[in-house]
Amino acid sequence: MKLFVATHNAHKIREISQILPGFEIEADDPEGVEENAPDFSGNALIKVRAIAPRHPGSWCMADDSGLEVEALGGAPGVRSARYAGEPSDTARNNALLLANLEGVADRRANFTCAVALVDPFGREHLAIGRCFGIIALAPSGAAGFGYDPLFVPDGYGKSFAELSAEEKNSISHRGRALAEARKTIKEVG
């Protein structure tokens, strides 16, 4: 089954293809749309609505995700990619996160992913996935992207960046949201 994904991010297409085997996944860049919703679901809907009119009769998908830290009132949240300012810079984002948590004992955090779908009949569906954990005192691991070296999922003594792609996908916010999305696609047909 063909599935158009609203992204220009090759890493994301690879992760989605691993989690949704059997789908013919094609990227469609929702170029120019402003992701200005206050939450992940709103931004995912903005992106999927930008591409759906180009693919009538097909499934379309967009996701939006980020890191929410308890002690920072949910920051960086929807600003995760640009936490330390524009343009998006992973090293600066991670350094700022560690600086803002300096001396903070409560390091609980979660990654959240919202997946928005438009089905072949034009109806919208939402799937949300979360992964809870803590922010480490220092980065570790070289796999993955973004905040992966700093995020230690509950029950694991390792950061996301120290897990294999399969391990990460089996517990990650994106893996969980996409598993829900897959169920929706199977149900609607």
Ligand code: IMP
């Ligand atoms: P996006 O909406 O999936 O593009 O994610 C926005 C930002 O959240 C990314 O640029 C990362 O900073 C962060 N993020 C989202 N998912 C992950 C993840 O799985 N690992 C690490 N960082 C992530």
